[in-house]
Amino acid sequence: MKSFASDNYASVHPRILKAIEKANKGHAKAYGYDPFSEELQDIIEDIFGKGVSAFPVFNGSGANVIALKSLCKSYEAILCSDVSHINVDECGAEEQLVGSKLIDLPSQQGKLSPQSLSSFTKNYGNEHQVQAKVLSLTQTTERGTVYSLQELKALGTFAKKNSIKVTMDGARFSNAVAALKAKPIEISKAAQVQVLSLGGTKNGLMLGELVVVFNPQIADEMKFYRKQYLQLSSKMRFISAQFVEYFKNDLWLKNALHSNEMAQRLKSELQKFSELEITEEVAANVVFVKVPRSLIEPLQKKFPFYVWDENLNECRWMCSFDTSSSDIKSFAREISKHLKKR
Ligand SMILES: Cc1ncc(COP(=O)(O)O)c(C=O)c1O
Structure with missing residues (x-):
């Protein structure tokens, strides 16, 4: 997982x-x-x-x-x-x-x-x-x-x-x-x-x-x-x-550079979806994003994450030193699949 x-x-x-x-x-x-x-x-x-x-x-x-x-x-x-x-x-x-x-x-x-x-x-x-x-x-x-x-x-x-x-x-x-x-x-x-x-x-x-x-x-x-x-x-x-x-x-910097880079890639993928709104500057390894409510639970089943602000449906998507480009792609595909179902 x-x-x-x-x-x-x-x-x-x-x-x-x-x-x-x-x-x-x-x-x-x-x-x-x-x-x-x-x-x-x-x-x-x-x-x-x-x-x-x-x-x-x-x-x-x-x-x-x-x-x-x-x-x-x-x-x-x-x-x-x-x-x-x-x-x-x-x-x-x-x-x-x-x-x-x-x-x-x-x-x-x-x-x-x-x-x-x-x-x-x-x-x-x-x-x-x-x-x-x-x-x-x-x-x-x-x-x-x-x-x-x-x-x-x-x-x-x-x-x-x-x-x-x-x-x-x-x-x-x-x-x-x-x-x-x-x-x-x-x-x-x-x-x-x-x-x-x-x-x-x-x-x-x-x-x-x-x-x-x-x-x-x-x-x-x-x-x-x-x-x-x-x-x-x-x-x-x-x-x-x-x-x-x-x-x-x-090693500490290589790991951090990598997780930061993964957050940038995640941001680029998310920008392709007009239904999502990035709510904070992405400067390090995390992306805050407003997500349609109906998407949250189905997405969490496959890719756990925290809802940061329940009122705004704002979620925190965080990358790590072991997040890979293919993880980002799979996550973006999952988002796309659930958006199409709506
Ligand atoms: C900004 C920040 N400071 C401190 C901590 C505390 O770390 P720990 O959970 O190891 O006590 C965390 C943990 O998530 C954190 O995000």
Whole structure:
């Protein structure tokens, strides 16, 4: 079965499976003191610069929680977009575990802008109100759009000016790197990111995300948060070995370029059907599309996907590193067949 539901539905890349097998030799030190975790640390410094640290964790929600926990004082609030994963899809984990108020702001194409943040800086110093001092940006956004370097720079400059600390939910960071054709560090630097959650699971790993910390002071504390928030793997070598392979010969970028390219092909196929309406710019690996109601269920039987907005009949069709051109063709044929039946 192939689906367009989510890159979480995708398989594990064969090279990653092999890397896990290769790591499965004898014993190794636990809790991140193994050779793969050490090698990963060097790789991260090559990509992001000296002194930058990587903390492998199990999942993206956990990565977001400890990233935010490391930046947020109890009286500080987290600015995020109304459609952000931390706001709508993490079961209130941030409110419960970080213990801070989330302030969800109206977004456009899933993005925030300095203008959307500016009213919150007016309350600084008033002890009756939370201090909105942390900003969470998602790159690639939940709407499949990608902040440009200029947009990130504007947000980063605004944040710095107002002493706002920035985290980036990069569950699909690799798709953004591929889309922007930028260096990873250009993206994090532009937005003045202090902690980045860099995804692996959605782009070919079996499981694992990296919490990348740019500020050494925060890095000193991160290991404690990771343990306290249950994200420290005892057999970490098996997560780290996946990431070592992921970065080798740019597997992460090749996978992301491929899933982005598949989304472009899907878009081209869909544009042939006047009954469908693409509702968002296709910048990475996802296409949002309004579909006639009668088509949804029959299509889902063969190609599972999520209806994103029931009122609008808007569906999210997501491509993965293992989506093939023939999957796209078969999906388009299925759409055509059901449209003709109407
Ligand atoms: C943008 C974004 N951030 C974070 C996550 C959380 O990842 P996980 O399901 O591994 O907790 C997801 C998962 O779909 C996501 O789409």
